[in-house]
Amino acid sequence: MLENLLIGFEAALSLENLLWCFIGVFLGTVIGILPGLGSATGVAILIPLTLTLDPLTALIMLAGIYHGSQYGATITAILIATPGEASSVVSTLDGYQMARKGRAGQALAISALSAFAASIVTVILLFTLAQFFANIALGFGPVEIMAIMLLGFATISMFSSGNLLLGMAMCAVGVLIGTVGIDMGTGVARFTFGSVDLFSGVPFIEVMIGLFALGELLNQLDKGQPKPIRARFRDLMLTKDDLKRSVMPTVRGTGIGFGVGILPGAGSTLASFLAYGTEKRFSKNRKQMGGGAIEGVAAPDAATSAAANGAFIPTLTLGVPGGATTAVLLGAFLLYGITPGPLLFEQEPRLVWGLLVSFLIGHLLLLLLNLPLAPVFAQLLRLRYGYLYPLIIFTAFIGAFAISNNTFSLWVVVVFGIVGYAMKRMNFPIAPLVLGLVIGPMFEKALVQSSALGGGDLMGIVAESPTAIVILVAAALLLVGPPVFAMIRGKSAKGLQIADADAMIQKVQEPVAADEEKR
Amino acid sequence: MSEAIQTHRHSARRAVIIAYGVIALIGALFFALSFQYDFHRYEDQVGPGYLPRIAGAVVLVLGIALMIQEARTGSVLLGDSGVEEEQSEGMSRKTVIKLLTVFGIIILAVLLVPVLGLIPPLVLLVAALTIFVERMPVLPSLAVTVGAAVVAYALFVMVLRVPIPMGVFEELF
Numbered sequence: 045m046l047e048n049l050l051i052g053f054e055a056a057l058s059l060e061n062l063l064w065c066f067i068g069v070f071l072g073t074v075i076g077i078l079p080g081l082g083s084a085t086g087v088a089i090l091i092p093l094t095l096t097l098d099p100l101t102a103l104i105m106l107a108g109i110y111h112g113s114q115y116g117a118t119i120t121a122i123l124i125a126t127p128g129e130a131s132s133v134v135s136t137l138d139g140y141q142m143a144r145k146g147r148a149g150q151a152l153a154i155s156a157l158s159a160f161a162a163s164i165v166t167v168i169l170l171f172t173l174a175q176f177f178a179n180i181a182l183g184f185g186p187v188e189i190m191a192i193m194l195l196g197f198a199t200i201s202m203f204s205s206g207n208l209l210l211g212m213a214m215c216a217v218g219v220l221i222g223t224v225g226i227d228m229g230t231g232v233a234r235f236t237f238g239s240v241d242l243f244s245g246v247p248f249i250e251v252m253i254g255l256f257a258l259g260e261l262l263n264q265l266d267k268g269q270p271k272p273i274r275a276r277f278r279d280l281m282l283t284k285d286d287l288k289r290s291v292m293p294t295v296r297g298t299g300i301g302f303g304v305g306i307l308p309g310a311g312s313t314l315a316s317f318l319a320y321g322t323e324k325r326f327s328k329n330r331k332q333m334g335g336g337a338i339e340g341v342a343a344p345d346a347a348t349s350a351a352a353n354g355a356f357i358p359t360l361t362l363g364v365p366g367g368a369t370t371a372v373l374l375g376a377f378l379l380y381g382i383t384p385g386p387l388l389f390e391q392e393p394r395l396v397w398g399l400l401v402s403f404l405i406g407h408l409l410l411l412l413l414n415l416p417l418a419p420v421f422a423q424l425l426r427l428r429y430g431y432l433y434p435l436i437i438f439t440a441f442i443g444a445f446a447i448s449n450n451t452f453s454l455w456v457v458v459v460f461g462i463v464g465y466a467m468k469r470m471n472f473p474i475a476p477l478v479l480g481l482v483i484g485p486m487f488e489k490a491l492v493q494s495s496a497l498g499g500g501d502l503m504g505i506v507a508e509s510p511t512a513i514v515i516l517v518a519a520a521l522l523l524v525g526p527p528v529f530a531m532i533r534g535k536s537a538k539g540l541q542i543a544d545a546d547a548m549i550q551k552v553q554e555p556v557a558a559d560e561e562k563r
Numbered sequence: 564m565s566e567a568i569q570t571h572r573h574s575a576r577r578a579v580i581i582a583y584g585v586i587a588l589i590g591a592l593f594f595a596l597s598f599q600y601d602f603h604r605y606e607d608q609v610g611p612g613y614l615p616r617i618a619g620a621v622v623l624v625l626g627i628a629l630m631i632q633e634a635r636t637g638s639v640l641l642g643d644s645g646v647e648e649e650q651s652e653g654m655s656r657k658t659v660i661k662l663l664t665v666f667g668i669i670i671l672a673v674l675l676v677p678v679l680g681l682i683p684p685l686v687l688l689v690a691a692l693t694i695f696v697e698r699m700p701v702l703p704s705l706a707v708t709v710g711a712a713v714v715a716y717a718l719f720v721m722v723l724r725v726p727i728p729m730g731v732f733e734e735l736f
Contacts, residue, residue: 096723209632213586213625219618220593227611232600234611235593258669265661430697431707434689437669441685442715446725454673462666470582484614492609500607 045175052397056405061104064097065402068105069409072112076128077120077424078432083113083129083369084478085256089436091249091376092443099380100395104402106376110369111406114312114348115159115414116421122151122341123422131312131348134320138333138340145336149419153282154290154338155345156414162298162346163407166353169302170400174389177306178361181386186493187505189362189385191515193487196308196364196479198519203314204473208523211476218480219487221246228485229492241452248375248481250444250456255474256368257440258457259464261433290342293323297346304347305354311367311475312351319347353403360384360396363486368475371482378482379447580633587626594619664696680730686712 055061075086086109094102117128122139135155142151184192197219201211224235225245236242297319304315323343324333333340355366363384365371377384382392389396414421444453467474491502498505506512593615600612668691675684689711693704719725 092725093718093723207629209625209629213622213629216618216622216625217586217589220589220615220622223593223615223618227600229609230601230604230611232611234600234615235596262662262665265658265665428699430699431693431704434692434697435707435711437692438685438689438711438715441673442681442719442727445681445727446719446723449726451673451676451728454676458669458673461669466582470579472582488614491614495609500603502609 045171048175048393048397049171049401051393052399052401055100055394055398056104056401060098061101061398061402062405064101064105065108065406066409068108069112069406070108070413072109072114073116073119073410073413073421074112074424075109076113076116076118077421078116078128078427081113081128081436082117082256082260083110084252084372085260086110086113087369087372087376088249088252089257089440089443091372091379092446094376095379095446099377099382100398102380103373103376103395103399104406106373107399107402108406108409110373111163111349111352111403112410114352115156115410118155118159118345118348119152119414119418119422120425122155123148124425129313129348131316131344131351133313134316134344135341137320138335138337141334141336142338142341147336150282150286150338151341152418153415154286154342156411156418157282158290158294158297158342158346159349160407160411161294162301162350163353164404165298166302166305166350167400167403167407170353170356170403173306174357174360174396174400177357178386178389181361184362184386184511185509186490186497187509187512188515190487190490190494191506191509191512191519192308192358192362193364193483193490195515195519195522196358196483197476197487198522199307200311200367200476200479202522202526203311204475208527211473212523214473215476215480218477218482219484220480221251221477222248222481222484223488228489241450245485246481247448247453247456248478249372249379249447250453251460251481252372252375252478253440253444254457254460254462255464255467255478256372257436258461259466259468259474261436262461262465263468264429264433286338289329289338293319293327293339293343294346296322296326297343298350301347301350302354305351305366306357308358308362308364308366311355311370312348313367315347315351315354316344319343349407356400356403360388360399361386364483365479368478371475371478374482576633580630583626583629583633585626587623587630590619590622590624590626592619594623661696665692668692668696676728676730678730680732681727682712682715683730683732685715 056065071090072083072086075081076083087106090109091106094105097105114129114131117132118135118139119128121127121132121135122143125136125140127133127136139151139155142148197212197215201215202208204211204214222245224242226233226236226243233243300319300322301312301315304318305312320333320340320343323339324330327333327337327339327343329337329339351366352369355370358364358366359370359374361384363374365374374384382388382395441454441457444457445451447453464474466472467477494505495502506516597612597615597619600615601610602612602616604610668688672684672688675687686708690704690708693699693707694701720727
């Protein structure tokens with residue numbers, strides 16, 4: 045491992061990579077703060093800018109955007125009760141309440157510190173465990189890979205919305221869209237209707253730009269942007285009591301976040317909800333939760349950061365992303381001609397370890413940027429949306445064109461922008477659709493290979509692999525377990541769920557209007 | 564928080580039923596069209612029609628199940644869909660017109676790309692959205708528009724060397 049780390053440090057510490065890492069985390073923070081933009085959108089829109097870069101440099105920048113936007117999203121959650129990311133939803137609960145009580149600076153500071161602590165611990169865990177998981181995955185054949193992808197589908201369907209059937213349907217629609225184009229096994233063109241543009245499939249980066257960027261921007265059109273609560277530099281000072289109260293929530297959040305993050309398809313949103321739920325149950329100050337308790341900021345932000353790092357384990361070792369943004373990042377890998385999976389660690393040690401080391405540097409830069417500059421970044425919230433969204437649409441279209449130099453890409457953005465807008469209005473989950481689309485072709489490849497290995501007896505070859513059976517049983521339990529369990533228990537109280545997100549934001553934002561009037 | 568997650572009884576939401584219907588239709592289309600391709604290759608191995616047919620059937624069944632679920636119970640898990648809440652508040656006529664205008668301008672800009680090249684229609688799009696749709700002050704809007712055009716040209720054409728179509732302006736460059 046030490047040798048690999050040295051390779052990683054050597055690669056990541058080059059002047060060029062350091063510069064792009066800084067640009068990535070800086071842009072990420074800005075993207076996280078700006079309304080209508082999130083990490084998935086930011087990464088999708090900016091992929092075209094990285095096309096001429098070395099793949100490692102490009103991935104360092106994109107990963108920087110991913111991590112930076114998590115920080116930025118929390119700033120908006122705390123200052124205007126509008127989370128920039130789904131994973132920051134729970135940070136609004138106590139973060140905004142702290143801000144209302146004049147403790148915005150402390151909320152921002154503990155958010156940055158807990159996220160930083162979690163990220164450093166989990167990057168070290170990544171260093172230790174990534175190779176271990178890659179070695180295990182090396183023993184996996186197409187049958188096991190296929191089973192893991194099914195587990196990823198099940199996880200994201202289960203946790204991405206309040207409606208399991210809807211999550212499954214969106215995931216399957218993504219898989220279906222992924223079947224458009226030339227079939228890798230036989231060379232047959234499927235669902236192309238004679239269009240040459242569709243021979244290589246529906247271009248997924250353009251789809252993501254449409255779904256995330258255009259869809260989200262249009263959805264924001266009729267929403268006003270409240271002015272942020274003021275936070276000054278001197279307000280960022282934490283008291284001893286603040287720090288003491290935040291230690292255990294950060295530790296718990298880190299553990300939960302990393303554990304959830306390494307599950308394929310689970311993502312950081314689930315991690316932050318679980319961490320908040322745990323604090324509500326176990327924290328000494330649980331009665332204050334929801335009213336501005338510092339634990340309610342430290343735990344979910346630590347979990348989000350930990351999960352964002354943990355999500356790179358399935359992404360890099362198995363090629364199965366942890367959530368929507370890692371799915372977009374996986375798309376970037378494929379665009380650069382790199383296929384993530386266990387062999388990546390053997391074939392591209394400079395890229396893998398350079399990327400992992402860059403996380404460490406990126407988080408350090410983020411802390412340095414966010415601790416003193418959070419109030420400065422918050423000024424971005426005063427930008428007029430009327431100027432902002434036309435510029436983002438402009439960038440999105442030029443970026444989409446740059447990927448394949450084809451006007452067809454623009455139409456893909458338009459069509460999926462409309463689809464994304466409709467999905468946003470209906471609150472349909474986008475993450476399963478994206479995961480299905482990105483993983484679908486790889487899943488089909490594993491399916492075809494498994495079938496060939498079994499001489500056409502797919503069930504037989506699956507039955508010969510105990511690992512695949514265990515994974516498939518876990519996937520089935522994930523889908524069938526909760527409804528059966530709920531039926532057995534009857535109308536028992538449920539925990540905090542991602543499905544609650546909208547209701548939670550609505551509840552937290554109720555006082556925002558009142559605050560606006562007062563100011 | 565528990566009150567926020569309870570399942571409420573509501574009348575079925577038409578927009579949601581239609582959306583689920585579209586999902587079912589997508590499944591049905593893929594399922595039907597998949598019969599053009601072989602389900603199996605030699606020795607009963609997975610063929611090009613295998614995944615589209617199975618996934619199409621799954622989407623069709625799930626779409627129908629979602630429609631039935633919505634029609635029968637009208638149950639809304641808060642956070643599952645904000646459609647009903649939004650409808651009850653009503654999307655203002657002004658917002659609808661604004662949305663349609665934005666969609667229209669975007670589509671018009673993309674239609675103009677083969678004629679005017681990539682950057683001019685997108686520049687016009689920014690100007691139209693800021694000045695006419697958002698009613699922002701003209702001079703700052705024009706400054707933003709020109710700035711966007713210059714930055715885009717410098718970045719994509721000069722730095723990244725993306726071969727951007729120039730349409731009728733091809734000969735000028």
